[in-house]
Amino acid sequence: xxxxxxxxxxxxxxxxxxxxxxxxxxxxxxxxxxxxxxxxxxxxxxxxxxxxxxxxxxxxxxxxxxxxxxxxxxxxxxxxxxxxxxxxxxxxxxxxxxxxxxxxxxxxxxxxxxxxxxxxxxxxxxxxxxxxxxxxxxxxxxxxxxxxxxxxxxxxxxxxxxxxxxxxxxxxxxxxxxxxxxxxxxxxxxxxxxxxxxxxxxxxxxxxxxxxxxxxxxxxxxxxxxxxxxxxxxxxxxxxxxxxx
Amino acid sequence: xxxxxxxxxxxxxxxxxxxxxxxxxxxxxxxxxxxxxxxxxxxxxxxxxxxxxxxxxxxxxxxxxxxxxxxxxxxxxxxxxxxxxxxxxxxxxxxxxxxxxxxxxxxxxxxxxxxxxxxxxxxxxxxxxxxxxxxxxxxxxxxxxxxxxxxxxxxxxxxxxxxxxxxxxxxxxxxxxxxxxxxxxxxxxxxxxxxxxxxxxxxxxxxxxxxxxxxxxxxxxxxxxxxxxxxxxxxxxxxxxxxxx
DNA sequence: GACGACTGGTACAATGAGTGAACCAGTTGT
DNA sequence: ACAACTGGTTCACTCATTGTACCAGTCGTC
Numbered sequence: 001x002x003x004x005x006x007x008x009x010x011x012x013x014x015x016x017x018x019x020x021x022x023x024x025x026x027x028x029x030x031x032x033x034x035x036x037x038x039x040x041x042x043x044x045x046x047x048x049x050x051x052x053x054x055x056x057x058x059x060x061x062x063x064x065x066x067x068x069x070x071x072x073x074x075x076x077x078x079x080x081x082x083x084x085x086x087x088x089x090x091x092x093x094x095x096x097x098x099x100x101x102x103x104x105x106x107x108x109x110x111x112x113x114x115x116x117x118x119x120x121x122x123x124x125x126x127x128x129x130x131x132x133x134x135x136x137x138x139x140x141x142x143x144x145x146x147x148x149x150x151x152x153x154x155x156x157x158x159x160x161x162x163x164x165x166x167x168x169x170x171x172x173x174x175x176x177x178x179x180x181x182x183x184x185x186x187x188x189x190x191x192x193x194x195x196x197x198x199x200x201x202x203x204x205x206x207x208x209x210x211x212x213x214x215x216x217x218x219x220x221x222x223x224x225x226x227x228x229x230x231x232x233x234x235x236x237x238x239x240x241x242x243x244x245x
Numbered sequence: 246x247x248x249x250x251x252x253x254x255x256x257x258x259x260x261x262x263x264x265x266x267x268x269x270x271x272x273x274x275x276x277x278x279x280x281x282x283x284x285x286x287x288x289x290x291x292x293x294x295x296x297x298x299x300x301x302x303x304x305x306x307x308x309x310x311x312x313x314x315x316x317x318x319x320x321x322x323x324x325x326x327x328x329x330x331x332x333x334x335x336x337x338x339x340x341x342x343x344x345x346x347x348x349x350x351x352x353x354x355x356x357x358x359x360x361x362x363x364x365x366x367x368x369x370x371x372x373x374x375x376x377x378x379x380x381x382x383x384x385x386x387x388x389x390x391x392x393x394x395x396x397x398x399x400x401x402x403x404x405x406x407x408x409x410x411x412x413x414x415x416x417x418x419x420x421x422x423x424x425x426x427x428x429x430x431x432x433x434x435x436x437x438x439x440x441x442x443x444x445x446x447x448x449x450x451x452x453x454x455x456x457x458x459x460x461x462x463x464x465x466x467x468x469x470x471x472x473x474x475x476x477x478x479x480x481x482x483x484x485x486x487x488x489x490x
Numbered sequence: 491g492a493c494g495a496c497t498g499g500t501a502c503a504a505t506g507a508g509t510g511a512a513c514c515a516g517t518t519g520t
Numbered sequence: 521a522c523a524a525c526t527g528g529t530t531c532a533c534t535c536a537t538t539g540t541a542c543c544a545g546t547c548g549t550c
Contacts (some may be wrong), residue, residue: 099349108341157342
């Protein structure tokens with residue numbers, strides 16, 4: 001029966017958002033009062049979480065201005081603020097689970113997906129096309145696409161399993177090598193998945209999704225990632241922004 | 246940022262234990278002071294949880310004697326004490342997820358399983374043979390077997406996904422039809438899985454595990470289950486003990 | 491420059507969950 | 521009768537969280 005403080009949960013959530021690229025280095029976080037609204041916690045709790053993030057060197061707070069994401073964290077990040085045992089996982093581990101869960105889900109979804117969800121996916125893919133230069137927005141829609149597919153399987157335990165690995169999923173972007181044009185290729189892959197779903201062609205849908213997931217594998221693109229998460233000690237992890245080279 | 250009380254968590258845990266058959270109807274729960282030890286919470290919290298269970302008619306408390314599992318709960322059980330949306334799930338849903346996760350896991354496990362874990366599995370299977378008449382003990386070992394296989398995949402996100410659906414997994418026993426001899430068949434299936442793992446024969450291991458999981462499917466055994474969980478209202482679920490017949 | 495509207499920084503009182511210890515009251519077996 | 525268990529009750533304490541209020545910088549606009 002472990003009890004985890006609300007502030008710690010908030011720290012983890014915000015950290016995941018930053019690691020996933022949802023908050024670029026240098027960008028401004030929402031105001032404390034806005035975060036109060038967003039997460040339905042008191043300002044005291046928000047401030048406690050931001051205090052931890054500042055202590056870790058992940059953000060910088062300026063009175064009167066706001067809180068900003070720093071380029072380099074000043075200290076290693078304790079593992080309690082990261083998904084469990086993240087130091088020991090590889091991109092292939094994450095992709096194994098995503099394949100296991102998502103391929104099962106999409107097969108079910110071909111039978112069960114509603115017209116409304118097909119429309120939602122269509123909207124998401126259309127929006128992604130216009131966002132190939134806006135990484136945070138693109139990642140949000142990518143996540144939304146996959147979540148919608150999972151939900152369309154109409155299988156609650158499957159959704160639960162996916163939600164449990166969502167945080168790993170978020171960090172997967174950190175591991176994923178990224179280069180110009182990746183987003184365009186991803187849009188095309190999502191479009192193919194959507195087409196197969198619309199035709200309710202389970203075989204094609206599974207195959208299209210498998211290709212999409214395998215294109216994320218470490219071996220494919222040789223370039224260094226722009227963002228990497230490096231295990232520094234057994235107990236902690238350092239989060240580092242690295243220039244592409 | 247939802248905050249769930251320790252007492253509610255305890256209620257869910259104990260309820261899942263009972264639903265899984267770990268605590269038969271009429272049996273005595275551990276004493277409040279023992280539960281305090283087991284779950285590392287204060288006695289006040291334990292008492293609060295037991296109070297809820299008594300209120301729901303799941304247990305009966307007798308001063309000086311102890312707390313006992315009742316045959317029929319007096320009231321419908323609010324959904325917050327059951328896995329999310331359990332009213333909408335089917336046995337096939339659960340088996341889909343278990344197949345997705347466990348078949349992926351065992352394939353990895355064939356490469357990565359340690360000698361220690363092979364030994365653990367051997368011990369578990371040996372113990373299961375002697376427990377075919379002791380359902381609670383049998384179910385505990387069944388769970389332990391599958392958990393050990395998952396952990397042997399050495400893939401943290403996979404373990405996380407499994408743990409997330411563990412509660413569904415527990416309730417799966419509720420849905421599963423059960424008749425004399427089922428346990429013996431299950432032991433044999435576990436033994437085959439273990440043999441394939443020992444030979445590190447991924448294909449055979451996957452196939453053996455698939456057969457085991459599919460033997461749990463609803464269609465196979467036509468008999469009524471001894472325990473069934475019935476959706477009564479949109480918001481609540483009634484937990485009922487039914488005699489085999 | 492002055493103002494208003496934002497930002498973070500601080501303080502304080504109230505609430506409620508959870509703890510830990512003490513003691514009471516029944517039951518059970520020796 | 522007694523010891524050793526069981527659940528039932530009370531109380532004081534800690535601490536996370538809330539809600540409110542107000543202070544202090546910053547920024548854009550009249």
